[in-house]
Amino acid sequence: MDLVLLAWKNLWRSRRRTLITLIALSFSLMLVQAFHNLSYGVYSAMIDSGVRAGSGHLVVYHQDYVASRDEQFSFAPGQLREQLSALAGVAEVLPRLYLPGLAQSSRESRGILLTGVIPQAEQRVNPFLRDLPTDQQLESLSGRQAILGSRLLKELQLKIGNKFVVTLQNASGDLVSEMFRVRGAVQTGIKTIDSSLLMVGHQRAAALAGLPGEIHELAIVLQSQKFERLVFPALQQLLKNHPQQVGLSWEEAMPNLANAIRLDYASQKFIFIILLLIVTIGVVNTLLMSVMERFREFGVILAVGASAMRLRLLVFSEALLLGLVSMLLGSALGSLATWYLQEVGINLRYFIDETLEFGGVVFDPVLRAAWDRPYMLQIAGFMLLLSLAAAVYPAIKAGRIKPAEAMRHH
C-alpha cells in the first residue's frame, strides 16, 4: 500500500510528461471504444434490417434447398410456426414460398421470383413493407394483389392497379399462368431484389404452383439478436421431428453480410492493435526515462535495504496506476463519444448521395453507435495489460541497479 502511494507520488513528479502519456493512452482508448461502438451500432442496424427484410435471425429450409435453391425442395411446416411463435424472444415467424417464373405485361416480360408470404406478418417486421402506405399493402393470403420491386414495375411499364400475368412451372411440370394486379411497389435499393421481387399472398402462390400448404423458407425474426443463443437450441430441438429440415443462423443464411462484417471487424482489430502498440512504445519510453532519471535515488533506496524486487514492483505500480487512470479516463471519454454518436450520429448524406449497400444489405445513411460494454471493458483491460507490459523492461533496468555504482556516478 505504501509502495502504491509512493508510486502515485512519483507519477506526478514530472507532471507534464505524465499528463502527456495519460492523454495519449486515454485518447487511443477513447478512439478504439468509440470507433468500435460506431461500427457495432451500424452493423447491428444492418443485421437487423438485413434480417428483417431477408431470411430472419434464424431460418428453416429443406436440407437440399440450401445449396440448390431448387423449388422442388419445399416442405410442409406443420405446427412449426405455432411452436416457434410460442418461444420467448421470437418476434415473428414468416413462411415463404419462392417460385421463379415469368411476368408479362401488355408490353414487356421479365423473369421474376414469385414470393408467397403471409402479408400481415411480413408487414410487422419488414422495414420496406412497413413504409408502404396502407393502400399499397397486400390484403389477403389468396387475393390477386401483388407488390413488385420498383425496378421491375418500371421495366414492365406497369402502374399501380394494372394487371399482368405470371407464368411458371408447377409441381407436376406443367406451365401454369395466373393474372395479378399491381397493388404496390417497394424500393429496397438492392438491384436484384428491386428488379425481381414479386410478392403475393401465400395461398394464391401455393395453389398456382400446386404446392398447397408448402413453403421453401421459414424465417424467424427475433426481438433482438441476443435471443439467438436461446432460440437456436430450441429450434434444433423442434427440428428433431422434421428430419428433412435444417435450421440455420443468419450468418449461415446470409454469408455475404456475415463475411463482410467479419472482414471489417478483422481489419479494425488490426488497426486498433497497431494504435495501441504505438502508444505502448510511448509508455515504455516514459517509464524508462523516469527510471534513468532516478538512478541515484534508486541507488539510495536499494542501499537502505529495499530489495531489487521491491524496486521492480515500484516501477510496475507506477505503470499500473498510469494504466488505471487512463483506463478510467479513456473509458469516460469513450462513453461520452459513444453517447454522442448514438444520439446524433454521423450523417453520410453530407458525403454521398447514392443508396448505401454493404454485403447485400442497404443501410441507413445516418450511422449511429450502439453500446458494446463487454468490448469496452475488454479493450480497457487490454490497455491496462499493455501498460504493465510496457513496464517490464524499465523494471528490469531498475532491478539491475548496483547501489555502489549508482552512488558513485550519479
Added chain:
Amino acid sequence: MPLIELKSVSKIYPLGSQQVIAVDDLSLSIEAGEFTVLAGPSGSGKTTLLNLIGCLDEPSRGEVWLDGQEVGGAPQPQLAKLRLRKIGFIFQSYNLIPVLTAAENAEFTLMLMGVPKSRRRQRVVELFAELGLAGLEERKPSDLSGGQQQRVAIARAMASQPAVVLADEPTASLDSQASEELLALMRRLNREQGATFVFSSHDPLVISRAQRVVTLRDGRLESDR
C-alpha cells in the same frame, strides 16, 4: 567479538586493461559503540571500505564479518535484508526521496520492514524531537536546509536501531557550522544511545571530533589511533 571485522580484505576494480587496487589487504576490527572516522586523501579507499562494510559491494579477496556473520558472497536479496536490519546509511547528499515528506523519508526503512504506520510515526516523532527536527515532519526535502536534510537522513538511519550507522562524508555538503552541529548530534547519539558510527571525512575539524581515527592511504591502513 568485534561488531565489524575485516580480514585481509582487498577490493580490485578492473579499469580498462589495468586494475585499480582500491583496498589493499586491509584488516580492521570495530567494536560495538565505537565512533570511528575513516580519514585519508581522495582516492585512498574510504568509500570503497564503507561499501564493503555496508554490503553494497563484495570484496575481491578476504572476509568481511558483520555482527558475527560472514557477509561476502551472500546472494543479493539476503544482502538487502542484511542492510535493512543491521545497517543505517547516510550519504554525502541527495539522501532523501524528494516526493516524500521528512517524516515519510525517516520512516522509509521501517516501512520496508513492514512496521505498522502508527508505530512508525511514533518512532519518527521521538527521533525528530531528539534531532531538533520537531515541527518539520511534513516538509518536503526541497524545503529543508542541507543540515536539516542530513539530520533527516540520520533519523532514517537510526529509525530501525541498526547495529551500525555508516556515513560517507556526511558533512561534505555542509558549511562548517552545520558540520559541527551534525557531528555533535552524531556524537551524542553515540554516547547516549550507544549507536555505533563509522564515517568518512577529510575535514580536519570533523576528524578531530572522532574517538578513533583510521587513516587510509592507497587502500592501506596508514595509522589507527
